[in-house]
Amino acid sequence: MIAYEGAVVRYPRATIAAVNDVTFSAPRGAVTAVVGPNGSGKSTLVRALLRLAPLTSGRITIDGTSIAQLDRRAMARQVVVVAQRETLVFALPVWEYVALGRHPHAGPWSPVPGRTDFAIADALDRAGIASLAERSTHELSGGEWQRVRIARALAQGGSAFVLDEPTTFLDIAHEMSMFELFARLAKDGLAVLLVSHQLNLVARFADTIVLLNRGRVAAAGTPADVMRASVLEDVYEWPLLITRDPAVGAPALLPLRNRSPHSPSNPT
Amino acid sequence: MTNPIRTALLWAGVALVVLLLALAAIAYGAVPLGAHAVVGALAGHGDAVTVAIVRTLRLPRAVLALLVGAGLGMAGAALQGALRNALAEPYLLGVSGGAAVGAVAAVALGATGALVLPLASFAGAALAIAVALLVARASGGHADPRVLLMAGVIVGAFANAAIMVLLSNAPPNAVRNALWWMMGSVGDASWITVWWLAGYVAVGGALLFWLARDIDVLSLGEESAAALGVDSGRASRRIFLIAALLSAATVAAAGLIGFVGLVVPHLVRSLGIRRHRALIAGAALIGAGLVVGADLVARLARPPAELPLGAVTALLGVPFFLVQLRRLS
Numbered sequence A: 001m002i003a004y005e006g007a008v009v010r011y012p013r014a015t016i017a018a019v020n021d022v023t024f025s026a027p028r029g030a031v032t033a034v035v036g037p038n039g040s041g042k043s044t045l046v047r048a049l050l051r052l053a054p055l056t057s058g059r060i061t062i063d064g065t066s067i068a069q070l071d072r073r074a075m076a077r078q079v080v081v082v083a084q085r086e087t088l089v090f091a092l093p094v095w096e097y098v099a100l101g102r103h104p105h106a107g108p109w110s111p112v113p114g115r116t117d118f119a120i121a122d123a124l125d126r127a128g129i130a131s132l133a134e135r136s137t138h139e140l141s142g143g144e145w146q147r148v149r150i151a152r153a154l155a156q157g158g159s160a161f162v163l164d165e166p167t168t169f170l171d172i173a174h175e176m177s178m179f180e181l182f183a184r185l186a187k188d189g190l191a192v193l194l195v196s197h198q199l200n201l202v203a204r205f206a207d208t209i210v211l212l213n214r215g216r217v218a219a220a221g222t223p224a225d226v227m228r229a230s231v232l233e234d235v236y237e238w239p240l241l242i243t244r245d246p247a248v249g250a251p252a253l254l255p256l257r258n259r260s261p262h263s264p265s266n267p268t
Numbered sequence B: 001m002t003n004p005i006r007t008a009l010l011w012a013g014v015a016l017v018v019l020l021l022a023l024a025a026i027a028y029g030a031v032p033l034g035a036h037a038v039v040g041a042l043a044g045h046g047d048a049v050t051v052a053i054v055r056t057l058r059l060p061r062a063v064l065a066l067l068v069g070a071g072l073g074m075a076g077a078a079l080q081g082a083l084r085n086a087l088a089e090p091y092l093l094g095v096s097g098g099a100a101v102g103a104v105a106a107v108a109l110g111a112t113g114a115l116v117l118p119l120a121s122f123a124g125a126a127l128a129i130a131v132a133l134l135v136a137r138a139s140g141g142h143a144d145p146r147v148l149l150m151a152g153v154i155v156g157a158f159a160n161a162a163i164m165v166l167l168s169n170a171p172p173n174a175v176r177n178a179l180w181w182m183m184g185s186v187g188d189a190s191w192i193t194v195w196w197l198a199g200y201v202a203v204g205g206a207l208l209f210w211l212a213r214d215i216d217v218l219s220l221g222e223e224s225a226a227a228l229g230v231d232s233g234r235a236s237r238r239i240f241l242i243a244a245l246l247s248a249a250t251v252a253a254a255g256l257i258g259f260v261g262l263v264v265p266h267l268v269r270s271l272g273i274r275r276h277r278a279l280i281a282g283a284a285l286i287g288a289g290l291v292v293g294a295d296l297v298a299r300l301a302r303p304p305a306e307l308p309l310g311a312v313t314a315l316l317g318v319p320f321f322l323v324q325l326r327r328l329s
Helices: A042-049 A072-078 A094-105 A118-126 A142-156 A172-187 A199-205 A229-236 B004-027 B035-043 B048-083 B095-108 B116-138 B145-167 B172-183 B191-218 B222-227 B232-254 B260-270 B276-300 B309-328
Strands: A002-009 A019-026 A030-035 A057-062 A079-082 A160-164 A191-195 A208-213 A216-221 A240-244 A251-255
Touching: A002 A042, A019 A030, A019 A042, A019 A057, A019 A191, A019 A208, A019 A216, A030 A042, A030 A172, A030 A199, A042 A079, A042 A160, A042 A191, A072 A079, A072 A094, A079 A142, A079 B222, A094 A118, A094 A142, A094 B191, A118 A142, A142 A160, A142 A172, A160 A172, A172 A191, A172 A199, A199 A251, A208 A229, A216 A229, A229 A240, B004 B035, B004 B048, B004 B276, B035 B048, B048 B191, B048 B232, B048 B260, B048 B276, B095 B116, B095 B145, B095 B172, B095 B232, B116 B145, B116 B191, B116 B232, B145 B172, B145 B309, B172 B309, B191 B222, B191 B232, B191 B276, B222 B232, B260 B276, B260 B309, B276 B309
Parallel strands: A030 A191, A030 A208, A079 A160, A160 A191
Antiparallel strands: A002 A019, A002 A057, A208 A216, A240 A251
């Protein structure tokens, strides 16, 4: 379980905290989604977990242990994080890139996992990119690269998966298959923490939604609790309609076209 | 590089080329020697003059060139990987310039020992890389490889100025030494220099070898490195210090030899080698071959005059640099 307990992150010289007194947890066996407008602090939560954005106060725990007390490599064996963006300067064959996911499990002199080692082959399979194994990372489409990064996360393995906007460049089929994969990981007993802009998919796949606004938790609970027009309109500052997803009955969101009085002034 | 036989053949082929270049470097010179004479003299046979030429002049010079190339190649490979920068190398980052300031300052103070000189160089090199990184960070664009390079060139220019100030009232001998440092040369090779440089290259190379997997992960970027359990700040500082040590030792032994660290890692990657342990080993081998070959060119281009070694590598490296720069945009 990943738990944020009163987490505050204030970047140097910033007037307001990027993350302000955030408390929630992502338990094992469930998909927990963090949503919110651009700049609401979602990615800062991930950077704080990676100890790239130091906590001003509060703490983050993994299964009850504060990350400040965890060795980085030991933590990387438990918590798998796929950051929002990653670019490679030097190309690698896809399978070698995926094999780098085993880094926290390997000592400096242990043998390099090969293309056919179980962890690598299985990760390539589960991410649906076995056919790309020999391709160079510089010859992938945006969607393929995204799936290759997920494969590296699967090769890394752990009890918690944290994914920052993992389906940004994916088409419908690949996006759906990724969400199905995340749901399956949760069902297998992992804690899945998902940062996403895809409110409708999150409403269908997440057990808990945490809505952030200006660094604070604006709402948290089941999709039915959070996906209410009154809540979301305030946070996103845009008129919305909440209906019911006809397929599965989850709440579904439709942004409306006409602007309400509190919409941001937009030069057109 | 999944086929081990192909990999082994490739390495054997590269090693053979490097060996032949080294033998050619021993054979050619003011007194050209045949292959038979070279091999005989190396084993201690043949007439005394040939043995003396080979063993006290040509062999230390060739070995020094090999060591300088190995050190610069490994430093370049480590810097490029850890900085995620295809243009990074000790000379362009001002690291070699800083090392030269340290060396000239040590000589000006009368210290020329095998221990003091490289360590003074190392202090200058470490300071230079720290300043270059700080300048790049302060200008807010350290993600852009060109900004870091600009910072390195500025540090290099400052180092040049510092050397000129140090030389302004130095004795003629120090001036001659400093000029030699600025141009790069393996012409003054002695066995003592070869031995201590071998020590520094072996230690630096072994440390980089040990940290090579961390460099693989660092080359994915700060966030992904953190996600894989590597503290990128601490790991990259270590690697910068080792690269500074390697560059400083080569500068103390042979002066400023630019662009080797830039060209060599790209050559190794073009052979299909990606992981940094193999990349660093390959860079040592190909770097050794490149510098011993460049020294051969320096001696053969306009005999009996010798071109400065640093000029030969720059003439080779600058067009290469432009190609890489173009590839960035």
